[in-house]
Amino acid sequence: xxxLFSTLGTSTRGMIANxxxxxxxxxxxxxxxxxxxxxxxxxxNAELPYKLAGVGNLGMGVRISSVDRIVDNFIRVQTRExxxxxxxxxxxxxxxxxxxxxxxxxSDTGLINQLGVLNxxxxxxxxxxxxxxxxxxxxxNSQTFADMVNQTMTDMDSLKNETLQNIEKSxxxxxxxxxxxxxxxxxxxxxxxNGETPNDLLDTRDQLLRELSxxxxxxxxxxxxxxxxxxxxxxPGVGTPGSEVxxxxxQVTELVADVTTGEVKLDEGEVKLDGGSIGGLQAAAKxxxxxxxxxxxxxxxxVDGVNGLYDKNGNGPFDTVSGKVSIxxxxxxxxxxxxxxxxxxxVNPQPGDGSLALEISKxxxxxxxxxxxxxxxxxxxxxxxxxxxGISKQQADxxxxxxxxxxxxxxxxxxxxxxxxxxxEVSDVIRFQQSFQANARVIQTISEMLDxxxxxxxx
Amino acid sequence: xxxxxxxxxNDFLYNMGVSGTKMxxxxxxxxxxxxxxxSSENPLLVSKIMNLNVALDKNKTYNxxxxxxxxxxxxxxxxxxxxxxxxxxxxxxxxxxANGTSDAGELKANANEIRETIQSIVDALNTNYDGxxxxxxxxxxxxxxxxxxxxLTYQGSDGNLTRQLADGVSVxxxxxxxEFMMGEKDILDAGGNPTGAKxxxxxxxxxxxxxxxxxxxxxxxxxKTMAETDPNYAxxxxxxxxxxxxxxxxxxxxxxxxxxxxSNVRTKIGAISNRLKAAEERNNTEKLSxxxxxxxxxxxxxxxxxxxxxxEYLAYQSTMAMGTKIMQTSxxxxxx
Numbered sequence: 163x164x165x166l167f168s169t170l171g172t173s174t175r176g177m178i179a180n181x182x183x184x185x186x187x188x189x190x191x192x193x194x195x196x197x198x199x200x201x202x203x204x205x206x207n208a209e210l211p212y213k214l215a216g217v218g219n220l221g222m223g224v225r226i227s228s229v230d231r232i233v234d235n236f237i238r239v240q241t242r243e244x245x246x247x248x249x250x251x252x253x254x255x256x257x258x259x260x261x262x263x264x265x266x267x268x269s270d271t272g273l274i275n276q277l278g279v280l281n282x283x284x285x286x287x288x289x290x291x292x293x294x295x296x297x298x299x300x301x302x303n304s305q306t307f308a309d310m311v312n313q314t315m316t317d318m319d320s321l322k323n324e325t326l327q328n329i330e331k332s333x334x335x336x337x338x339x340x341x342x343x344x345x346x347x348x349x350x351x352x353x354x355x356n357g358e359t360p361n362d363l364l365d366t367r368d369q370l371l372r373e374l375s376x377x378x379x380x381x382x383x384x385x386x387x388x389x390x391x392x393x394x395x396x397x398p399g400v401g402t403p404g405s406e407v408x409x410x411x412x413q414v415t416e417l418v419a420d421v422t423t424g425e426v427k428l429d430e431g432e433v434k435l436d437g438g439s440i441g442g443l444q445a446a447a448k449x450x451x452x453x454x455x456x457x458x459x460x461x462x463x464x465v466d467g468v469n470g471l472y473d474k475n476g477n478g479p480f481d482t483v484s485g486k487v488s489i490x491x492x493x494x495x496x497x498x499x500x501x502x503x504x505x506x507x508x509v510n511p512q513p514g515d516g517s518l519a520l521e522i523s524k525x526x527x528x529x530x531x532x533x534x535x536x537x538x539x540x541x542x543x544x545x546x547x548x549x550x551x552g553i554s555k556q557q558a559d560x561x562x563x564x565x566x567x568x569x570x571x572x573x574x575x576x577x578x579x580x581x582x583x584x585x586x587e588v589s590d591v592i593r594f595q596q597s598f599q600a601n602a603r604v605i606q607t608i609s610e611m612l613d614x615x616x617x618x619x620x621x
Numbered sequence: 622x623x624x625x626x627x628x629x630x631n632d633f634l635y636n637m638g639v640s641g642t643k644m645x646x647x648x649x650x651x652x653x654x655x656x657x658x659x660s661s662e663n664p665l666l667v668s669k670i671m672n673l674n675v676a677l678d679k680n681k682t683y684n685x686x687x688x689x690x691x692x693x694x695x696x697x698x699x700x701x702x703x704x705x706x707x708x709x710x711x712x713x714x715x716x717x718x719a720n721g722t723s724d725a726g727e728l729k730a731n732a733n734e735i736r737e738t739i740q741s742i743v744d745a746l747n748t749n750y751d752g753x754x755x756x757x758x759x760x761x762x763x764x765x766x767x768x769x770x771x772x773l774t775y776q777g778s779d780g781n782l783t784r785q786l787a788d789g790v791s792v793x794x795x796x797x798x799x800e801f802m803m804g805e806k807d808i809l810d811a812g813g814n815p816t817g818a819k820x821x822x823x824x825x826x827x828x829x830x831x832x833x834x835x836x837x838x839x840x841x842x843x844x845k846t847m848a849e850t851d852p853n854y855a856x857x858x859x860x861x862x863x864x865x866x867x868x869x870x871x872x873x874x875x876x877x878x879x880x881x882x883x884s885n886v887r888t889k890i891g892a893i894s895n896r897l898k899a900a901e902e903r904n905n906t907e908k909l910s911x912x913x914x915x916x917x918x919x920x921x922x923x924x925x926x927x928x929x930x931x932x933e934y935l936a937y938q939s940t941m942a943m944g945t946k947i948m949q950t951s952x953x954x955x956x957x
Contacts, residue, residue, distance in 0.1 A: 194626055262660055268670050278678030285682050289689060289784060292753060292761055503759070512778050514753060514761030514796075520783060527679065527788045541675040549668040552660025559661060570635060574628055581625020585952040592956070 166615075168212070170608050172223035176601035179206055179224045184594040186229060190582045191591075198369030200233045200580035202361055231361040234579045238368055241572045242375035246437030248565040249376040253442030254449075255558035257325055261450060262555055264317040267548045273314065276307050277464075277526065277541050284523035291502035291516035300519075301489060301497040304479055308487040311461050315485065318454045325447045326424050332440045333419040333426060336377045340393065340407050343370050344414050347389040354387030364388050378426075379437030396441070399432035453551055460543040461487060467540070471522050472501070633944035640940050644933040650921050651930060657919070666918055673915045680908050683787055687901045690784045693794055694894040697755055700745045701887040707742045708880040711735055715876060718834060719869035725841035732834040736771070739827060743768045746798060756798035765798040771831045773824045775802055786900040787907075792893060800886050803879065823879060830872050837864030 183204040193199040207227045211219035266272040283303045287296040346367055353360035367390065374380050378395045385391040392409035395417070405428060407415050418427045424447045426433050426440060435441035465487055469478025479500065481488045493500055502519045503511025511518070529537050538546065650656060660667045714731045717723060723731070746756050747764040757765035757777030765777035781793040802821035810816050840860040847854050 259661070265660070267660060268657070268667055268674065274671055274675060275678070278675060278682075282678065282682045285686065285785065289686060289782075290751075512759035512761070512780070514757070514759040514778075514782060515780065517783060520785060520791075524785065539675075542672070545668055545671045545675075548660050548671070549664045552664030552667060555661035556664055573631070577625040577628045577631075578623045581627050583624065584626045588952045588956060 166608050166611055168222075170605060172209075172221075173601045173604040173608070175209060175223040175225065177598055177605075179204070179226050180594045180598040180601065182226055184591060184598070187587050187590045187594065191584060191587045194582045194584060196365075198365050198372070199582070200231045200361070200365050200368075201582045203230050203232055204228075205230055228359065229361065231359065231364060232580055233364075233368075234576065237572060237576045237579065238371075241569070241576055242372060242380065243437075244565060244569045244572055245372060245375045246379040246441075248562065248569050249439045250379075250437045250442040250445070251558045251561040251565060253439040254446045255555055255562050257321065257443065257446035258449060258551060258555040258558060260321055261318070261453065261551055262548075264314060264321065265548050265551065267544075273307075273310055273544055274541050276303070276310055277544070279303050280307050281523055281526035284519050284526070287500075287502055288516035288520035288523050291519060292513050294498045297497040297500040297502075300500060301479070301494060305489050305494070307464075308480070308489060311487050314457065315454070315461075318450060318457065322447060322450045322454070325443050325450065326421055329424050329426070329440055329443045329447070330419040330421055332377055332443065333417050336374065336395075336440070337407075337414075337416045339370055339374050339377075340414050340416075343367065343374075343390055343393065343408060344412055346370065347408075347412050350389050351387050354389075360388065375438065377438045378435045378440045395428075396426070396433040396435040396437075398428075399434055404428070404431075405433050449551070449554055453547055456543075456547045456550070458485075460540070460547060463543060464540050467525055468522055471525055472518065629948055633940070633948060636940050637937075637944065640933060640937040644930070644937050647926060647930045647933055651923070651926055654921055654923070655919055656921050670915065670919050673911055673918070677908070677911050677915065679788070680904060680911060683785065684901070684904050684908070686784055687786055687897055687904055690786075690792070690794060691894065691897045691901065693750060693755070694890050694897060696748065696750050697795070697890050698887065698894065700748050700755065701883060701890065703745045704742050704883055705880065705887070707738050707745070708876065708883060711738050712873065712876045712880065714738075715830070715868050715872050718837070719865050719873065721865060725838050725845070728834060728838040728841065732831060732838065735831065735834070739773065740768055743773070746801070756796055756801070758797045758799075761796075768827075771828050773802075773821075773827050775799055775821065786897070787904070790900070792896055792900075795886065795890055795893065801883060803882055826872075826875055826879065830868075830876075833864050833867050833872065837861055837868070840864065 183206070186202050186204045190201050204226055205228045206224050209222040209225040212222050214220050267274060269275070280300075280303050283296070283299045287293075287300050290296040346363060350360050350363050350367065353363065367388065371380065371382055371390070374393075374395075381394050382390050383392045389412075390408055393407050394405045394409075395407050396405050398405045407417060407428065415428060417433065419425075420427060424444050426435060426444075435444060462482070465478075465480040465482055469480050472478035477490075479489055479493050481490050501511070502517075503515025504518045504521075505511050526540055529539055529542075536543075649658065657663050657667055657670070714735050718728050718731045743766040746766045748755050753761040754763065754765055754777070757763055759780040759782065760776070760778040761782075763776060765775060767774045767776060775798050777796075777798045779797055779799060782796050783791050783793050785791045799821075802823045804822050805819040806822060806825060807815035808818045808820050837860070840857050844854070844857050844861065847857060851857075
């Protein structure tokens with residue numbers, strides 16, 4: 163037999179439990195739009211029963227055992243991996259896209275067009291070797307060609323520098339986030355040591371890890387409190403100490419970016435990144451380097467090709483001073499000194515002899531001209547550089563769009579597990595409210611019973 | 622599957638982004654009327670397009686070259702046409718001079734007219750086209766022929782002018798004026814021995830021709846005042862006879878040889894002109910086929926692209942209409 167007061171206690175516990183659940187629903191609704199927030203659930207259990215001799219166990223109401231955070235950790239790990247890959251290619255595609263714009267092809271104003279103009283003016287000179295206008299045209303068009311080539315070279319250099327600087331900034335960002343994680347670890351421990359679950363702190367931890375995965379590919383191990391026990395980034399290069407940026411009793415080791423090479427180092431040892439925007443920037447910087455070498459090859463083929471045909475000693479119209487192409491000042495100041503015919507055994511060519519100009523104009527359609535033969539014409543060489551970059555960018559673009567879909571699907575999966583649904587929460591609110599009201603009604607009934615007993619019984 | 626509220630919003634934004642991007646791309650294609658604007662959209666196609674543009678550029682260069690060369694040969698042909706008339710006139714004059722009935726006055730007039738005609742041949746050969754002499758080899762800045770004191774001289778150079786008509790195809794425009802002068806022969810001294818120097822056949826011919834005319838004319842003048850008994854009479858008569866025979870014989874024969882030579886060069890130029898016209902034809906065909914290929918690869922089919930645009934626009938509108946409906950509906954509309 164139980165007392166009325168015992169029933170009063172049961173109902174009060176019911177009211178409190180439902181009120182708490184309502185509080186959690188409110189918390190969920192309030193955080194609907196919080197990035198990285200995972201919905202929480204109040205877990206209710208039946209209170210330990212009262213053993214009534216000869217009768218059995220008597221229920222004593224409800225008890226809140228915990229507030230759980232609903233998360234699928236497996237999806238979170240997958241999301242981090244997909245995010246690394248996505249950011250890698252997105253960043254690479256972005257930089258290569260800029261390189262593509264600098265190359266400015268296909269267009270009516272690009273280098274290939276200018277090569278055509280140059281070819282045309284040499285061939286006009288071949289037909290009109292007496293004409294100073296034709297000579298001036300060759301000189302001016304060569305100058306335009308040189309300007310365009312120099313501009314492209316400068317653009318490539320500044321793009322490379324910008325990329326290296328971005329690597330440095332991203333590395334600083336990475337280090338900053340690892341430090342935040344370090345602080346968070348302490349907070350999680352402080353709460354966890356009391357036997358409580360630091361739900362919201364864990365959300366912040368997951369969000370930080372996701373942001374870190376966007377910068378470089380990471381792997382994280384957690385301890386029993388939910389702290390990040392060890393955080394590793396990338397793969398350590400050969401003979402390097404490792405790649406643990408957080409670990410060894412919550413110690414942070416900062417990454418260092420080499421501004422000249424774009425390499426990322428940890429304790430003087432190289433760390434290779436195959437994911438995240440830092441990795442993407444590094445890959446893009448490498449591509450810029452090879453495109454630049456190819457471009458220099460193209461430029462020197464044109465310059466040496468024309469110069470070599472013009473004069474066996476290479477004293478042609480083009481000059482190359484510290485990587486910049488220009489027109490020899492003697493020719494530029496006085497275009498009429500441009501030679502159009504081939505001197506025959508020391509005898510100066512006739513004024514109508516355009517054979518040299520013709521030979522140079524022919525060189526634009528010939529393969530294997532110049533010092534570095536590889537069976538391509540001038541235009542084909544440049545074409546192949548543009549195409550290589552195009553293929554690289556296209557490949558990166560394709561991975562970006564595929565990876566974006568994957569990431570999107572993972573996000574949907576993650577959200578379907580952890581995301582707040584307002585409709586669901588509001589129906590929970592109604593549910594808990596009704597439960598609360600029913601418990602209150604029980605108290606009211608008990609109160610009426612007590613009134614009957616105390617005030618209307620006996621005397 | 623459980624759908625979180627944010628998933629609805631994110632999915633809507635994602636879908637709107639996708640259909641918006643598609644529409645944007647189609648719109649750009651329609652605006653530029655070009656299928657691709659960047660290498661990365663289709664690297665191999667763009668590579669082909671660039672190669673085609675290079676080929677078209679070259680084709681244009683060659684086209685100007687061919688047209689220039691054609692008008693060059695046409696002008697040369699006109700010049701040689703005049704010259705063949707001139708040569709015919711010289712022939713007529715020689716014939717008339719060889720005629721026994723011509724007297725000294727006629728012979729003088731003929732000789733003068735022949736000099737004038739030779740001068741007009743020289744003028745024709747010195748025709749200047751586009752600032753250049755057409756028959757001076759590569760020495761295009763000097764008038765190639767000179768006719769002074771009955772001496773015809775060529776002061777141009779030997780070479781011809783090479784023009785490129787297509788990749789690996791070139792033609793030599795005939796500008797070497799020596800072709801008209803025919804071969805060279807030794808200059809003889811008074812004793813008839815070679816002096817070592819050489820002169821052209823045509824130079825020799827004109828000088829000899831005019832010399833014969835002058836000598837015959839002088840003999841005719843002389844004989845008028847000479848008595849038949851003069852010891853030189855028979856000699857002078859023979860001179861007239863020999864002169865007339867030479868005019869009617871060798872000189873008349875040789876002028877035909879030189880005329881024919883002018884015709885031969887004209888035929889050669891005609892053949893080159895034909896080659897040029899054939900090259901122009903090929904050049905135009907090549908241009909057409911290049912443009913067609915380029916258009917096939919580069920240009921958008923406007924009708925098709927516009928239909929695609931309409932479809933994408935519809936998808937964009939549907940995304941908006943559906944998304945906004947779904948997002949606006951919630952349980953709060955029903956809870957009172």
